[in-house]
Amino acid sequence: MFKHVFFAAGFLLCLSFSSVRAQNISNVKVDLAPTPPMGWMTWNFFGTDINENIIHEVADAMVNNGMVKAGYDHIMIDDGWQGGRDNKNNIIPDPKKFPSGIKALADYVHAKGLKLGIYSDAAQLTCADYTASLGFEEQDAKTFASWGIDYLKYDYCHAPSDSNTAKIRYKKMADALKSSGRPIVFSICEWGGRQPWFWAAGVGGQLWRTTGDVRDSWKSLTHNLDINANLSAYAGPGRWNDPDMLIVGLRGSKGPAGDLGGTGCNDIEYQSNMSLWCMMASPLVATNDVRNMNTEANRILLNDEMIAIDQDALGKQADKKTANDSWEIFEKPLFNGDYAVAVLNRSAAAQTTNINFSELGLDGKYEIRDVWEHKIIGKGKSWKGAVQSHETKVFRLKNISKK
Numbered sequence: 001m002f003k004h005v006f007f008a009a010g011f012l013l014c015l016s017f018s019s020v021r022a023q024n025i026s027n028v029k030v031d032l033a034p035t036p037p038m039g040w041m042t043w044n045f046f047g048t049d050i051n052e053n054i055i056h057e058v059a060d061a062m063v064n065n066g067m068v069k070a071g072y073d074h075i076m077i078d079d080g081w082q083g084g085r086d087n088k089n090n091i092i093p094d095p096k097k098f099p100s101g102i103k104a105l106a107d108y109v110h111a112k113g114l115k116l117g118i119y120s121d122a123a124q125l126t127c128a129d130y131t132a133s134l135g136f137e138e139q140d141a142k143t144f145a146s147w148g149i150d151y152l153k154y155d156y157c158h159a160p161s162d163s164n165t166a167k168i169r170y171k172k173m174a175d176a177l178k179s180s181g182r183p184i185v186f187s188i189c190e191w192g193g194r195q196p197w198f199w200a201a202g203v204g205g206q207l208w209r210t211t212g213d214v215r216d217s218w219k220s221l222t223h224n225l226d227i228n229a230n231l232s233a234y235a236g237p238g239r240w241n242d243p244d245m246l247i248v249g250l251r252g253s254k255g256p257a258g259d260l261g262g263t264g265c266n267d268i269e270y271q272s273n274m275s276l277w278c279m280m281a282s283p284l285v286a287t288n289d290v291r292n293m294n295t296e297a298n299r300i301l302l303n304d305e306m307i308a309i310d311q312d313a314l315g316k317q318a319d320k321k322t323a324n325d326s327w328e329i330f331e332k333p334l335f336n337g338d339y340a341v342a343v344l345n346r347s348a349a350a351q352t353t354n355i356n357f358s359e360l361g362l363d364g365k366y367e368i369r370d371v372w373e374h375k376i377i378g379k380g381k382s383w384k385g386a387v388q389s390h391e392t393k394v395f396r397l398k399n400i401s402k403k
């Protein structure tokens with residue numbers, strides 16, 4: 001419900017800021033992803049162990065638990081759906097996992113108010129060694145369009161490591177999608193190694209992974225944060241940095257995010273995941289078992305004030321204003337003139353801090369709304385308070401100087 005609000009006006013305003021952008025935006029198809037894409041992806045809970053019943057159950061759950069209403073409007077099928085090619089070289093789904101076919105699945109999720117994403121790779125095989133799209137870009141794009149696919153995540157396993165080949169292969173698929181006859185969001189997934197923030201929008205991507213795969217741990221979450229937080233200059237409507245899926249609610253469950261030391265986070269850390277991803281205008285892609293979501297995961301993923309900050313029409317990624325061993329402070333200007341300010345305590349103990357808003361470049365007096373408490377907690381030129389270890393406080397500041 002927060003998507004597209006004030007989008008047209010926001011886009012015009014953003015265009016006026018384009019001179020400060022680091023890239024030429026002439027190629028960017030803003031209308032495909034005016035705000036960061038939202039949804040749920042199969043990967044981190046199910047891995048390749050997926051089938052059409054799971055997708056049906058997830059779609060039903062996302063309607064019933066409020067996710068669709070809150071804006072999580074895509075289901076993305078990650079790796080493991082493919083069943084090879086038929087005798088005309090058309091890519092086909094695994095007939096055991098998806099006996100009714102992907103078109104029937106798209107019809108099912110579309111009827112629930114959801115869009116359907118799918119996955120392939122810019123080589124002959126995907127990361128999990130399934131059939132991929134190199135050499136079949138136009139044919140596969142047409143197949144995806146004919147099925148009613150709305151979003152393609154395009155991976156880079158088994159492909160040469162140089163940037164030039166990556167640009168050529170991603171452009172090939174982006175062009176194929178453009179001429180497929182259906183608007184399909186293009187998500188570039190080469191994990192940041194070839195600095196896609198410089199070229200991904202130019203070749204036709206609406207979002208690009210900036211990091212390796214997130215694991216279900218505080219260490220992994222902050223690793224991805226540290227890379228993505230420095231890239232604010234490259235994000236904007238139609239072009240988003242992607243620090244990978246949300247790990248909220250995984251709780252150390254089996255699956256890819258639990259591999260390699262992902263033993264789970266506590267709820268304060270999961271809340272920080274949501275806070276920081278929203279501040280960074282990141283795609284919000286849950287990957288926990290939404291069919292059995294606990295109260296805390298539901299509270300964190302469905303915080304409408306937090307989602308509104310992520311989906312704000314201005315489309316600015318927060319800048320990191322302060323960083324030391326203990327504290328990080330992020331600031332995100334919003335379309336209506338408010339500012340979102342996030343305070344992260346990275347240390348192992350609770351701490352008290354005093355933030356003068358003028359030190360963040362915010363002069364004047366502000367009404368301070370705590371986005372997690374859902375209430376106005378004060379008025380003034382500063383905030384002083386305690387922040388738990390690994391907690392992120394998020395405030396929405398409204399300038400009230402003239403009142």
Ligand code: GLA
Nearest residue numbers: 043078079127128155189213
């Ligand atoms: C890569 C991607 C992951 C996931 C897997 C699937 O590791 O980065 O997000 O798509 O491939 O095999």
